[in-house]
Amino acid sequence: MKKRATQYSEGPDRLNVLVEGTRLNGDIIMESSIRVDGEIKGNVASSAKVVIGKNGIVNGDLNCAEADIEGSVNGKLVIEGLLSLRSGSVISGDIYCSRIQIEDGAQFSGQCIMGNAVNMMSKTEETADLVY
Numbered sequence: 001m002k003k004r005a006t007q008y009s010e011g012p013d014r015l016n017v018l019v020e021g022t023r024l025n026g027d028i029i030m031e032s033s034i035r036v037d038g039e040i041k042g043n044v045a046s047s048a049k050v051v052i053g054k055n056g057i058v059n060g061d062l063n064c065a066e067a068d069i070e071g072s073v074n075g076k077l078v079i080e081g082l083l084s085l086r087s088g089s090v091i092s093g094d095i096y097c098s099r100i101q102i103e104d105g106a107q108f109s110g111q112c113i114m115g116n117a118v119n120m121m122s123k124t125e126e127t128a129d130l131v132y
Contacts, residue, residue: 020055027060036071043075054088061093 014032018024022038033048036056044050046064056071063078070086077083079097087105094110102108 018056020053052089 016034018036018038020037027042029045035051037053039057041059043060049066050064052069052071054070058073061075066081068084069089072090074092077095082099083097084101085106087103089106091108095112
């Protein structure tokens with residue numbers, strides 16, 4: 001009997017899942033998408049989409065291409081494309097994004113700066129360094 005070779009896709013369509021009840025301490029850097037229903041204590045960086053489910057928690061910065069948040073994030077968000085804040089989401093930290101969609105019932109505490117997220121963030125940080 002011949003074993004079939006396993007093929008893995010290297011594209012950003014692959015989905016990582018952190019299920020409810022899972023706690024992760026440390027930074028995550030990936031090229032694929034992730035769905036977080038557990039808790040992450042650390043920064044999350046993805047060149048694809050990040051989905052944070054209703055019970056998902058990220059205690060750290062979030063940097064990604066797109067984000068759909070229903071849970072909570074305590075940290076700076078840098079989203080290159082669309083940031084969707086669903087009803088029940090709670091954000092504590094500054095938001096840098098190109099576009100934002102906020103449903104009724106979503107909450108955030110911090111600044112929201114729209115435009116080219118990466119460029120806006122670096123200009124804001126340069127300005128912040130000059131303030132005493």
